[in-house]
Amino acid sequence: MTSTALEVRLASRPTGWPTEDNFEIVEVDIPTPADGQILVRNVVMSVDPYMRGRMNDVKSYVPPFQVGQPLEGGAVGEIVAVGSNVEGLAVGDNVLHGLGWREYAVLDAKHSVKVDPTIAPLSAYLGVLGMPGLTAYAGLLATAEFKPGDAVFVSGAAGAVGQLVGQIARLKGASRVIGSAGSPEKVKYLTEELGFDAAFNYKDGPVAEQLAAAAPNGIDVYFDNVGGEHLEAAIDSLNINGRITMCGAISQYNADKKPTGPSNMIQILAKRLTLRGMLVGDHKALQQQFVQEVGAWIASGELKYSETTIEGGARQAPAAFLGLLRGENTGKMLVQF
Numbered sequence: 001m002t003s004t005a006l007e008v009r010l011a012s013r014p015t016g017w018p019t020e021d022n023f024e025i026v027e028v029d030i031p032t033p034a035d036g037q038i039l040v041r042n043v044v045m046s047v048d049p050y051m052r053g054r055m056n057d058v059k060s061y062v063p064p065f066q067v068g069q070p071l072e073g074g075a076v077g078e079i080v081a082v083g084s085n086v087e088g089l090a091v092g093d094n095v096l097h098g099l100g101w102r103e104y105a106v107l108d109a110k111h112s113v114k115v116d117p118t119i120a121p122l123s124a125y126l127g128v129l130g131m132p133g134l135t136a137y138a139g140l141l142a143t144a145e146f147k148p149g150d151a152v153f154v155s156g157a158a159g160a161v162g163q164l165v166g167q168i169a170r171l172k173g174a175s176r177v178i179g180s181a182g183s184p185e186k187v188k189y190l191t192e193e194l195g196f197d198a199a200f201n202y203k204d205g206p207v208a209e210q211l212a213a214a215a216p217n218g219i220d221v222y223f224d225n226v227g228g229e230h231l232e233a234a235i236d237s238l239n240i241n242g243r244i245t246m247c248g249a250i251s252q253y254n255a256d257k258k259p260t261g262p263s264n265m266i267q268i269l270a271k272r273l274t275l276r277g278m279l280v281g282d283h284k285a286l287q288q289q290f291v292q293e294v295g296a297w298i299a300s301g302e303l304k305y306s307e308t309t310i311e312g313g314a315r316q317a318p319a320a321f322l323g324l325l326r327g328e329n330t331g332k333m334l335v336q337f
Contacts, residue, residue: 005030006314007070007102014055016256018325022055023318026070031106033083038095038109040077044309045100045335046126047321048073048160049225052253061279074131075100076115076122077337089114096125103314103337120298127160127332128298128305129291131280135247136164136223137290138283141172143276144221144245148173151215153234155179156225156250157199158186158306160332165223166196167303168294178214180207180230182327189330194304202226208233218242226251232262235273244275254325306331313337 004027011024033039051073054065065071079093086109089095095112099105115125127133139161140146152169156162157179166177179190179199190199198214211219211233220242222234227249234244252259268275297303308329310320317335324333 005103010065017254030104037083039081040105041080042075042077046074071101073100132160135280136161139245143278144243150220151176152221153178153219154223155230246277309334
């Protein structure tokens with residue numbers, strides 16, 4: 001095994017849109033696992049929109065990345081060395097962990113989860129059966145309190161979370177499922193491949209007008225991955241006692257000035273709407289139910305998913321992340337080592 005490996009560090013904090021200059025590729029010595037630790041050779045890693053927030057030095061629900069230090073994120077890899085006093089894991093096992101953005105990671109064994117490549121591809125544990133999948137499942141069913149017969153609108157619907165929200169809603173008995181996306185190809189994917197009842201390209205015109213045309217009887221649930229104009233449009237279209245899951249606001253992540261809020265917030269009062277933020281970490285109790293139900297849908301072919309995989313490992317990870325922020329992915333964006 002080689003003695004050195006690459007890792008991606010935060011070189012500087014971006015103002016507005018990040019660039020390649022905000023990242024640094026560094027060659028480092030591969031560490032030896034200590035007592036209770038494992039050494040993992042990463043096979044595939046995730047890039048996710050929330051990582052943009054961690055590039056800023058602001059207080060949030062998760063600590064910011066530190067300048068000069070490697071970034072972090074979900075990854076799946078193969079154990080290549082095991083320290084003493086590690087039980088239940090062995091060299092050759094595949095594990096899910098949180099130290100992506102590097103070729104080799106040493107971590108406490110208790111911070112990894114063994115995964116089975118015979119049940120699903122390793123990449124699935126970062127997407128449909130991983131954090132994005134649970135986000136979609138819990139955000140719709142628990143946070144938005146979805147009920148059969150609800151009409152559901154999902155923004156960013158061709159992304160890792162959005163593509164699953166719409167399908168879960170359909171499988172659970174939604175009366176209508178609507179999605180927004182950023183290209184004609186993605187709109188076609190939503191309606192022809194995933195079974196959305198309607199979808200529109202938000203670049204084609206005002207979101208409020210396109211949503212009203214797609215949902216003439218209004219919506220009952222809005223799953224928000226975008227924020228901004230989408231949120232304002234959804235508030236206009238929501239029916240009495242409608243519910244909003246605030247999952248993300250990618251339209252604002254790279255803003256270089258303070259974004260303005262929706263101008264129609266008074267409708268939250270008039271319509272008795274519920275707007276609730278959600279973090280996937282609050283829903284660990286649903287993990288087993290989620291895996292069983294979604295796993296069965298995948299096995300039966302009732303639920304489909306897409307992945308966009310960038311080859312090239314650590315050197316291509318910054319480009320993959322920037323591409324994600326520009327919406328170049330369909331489904332989960334991944335980096336293959």
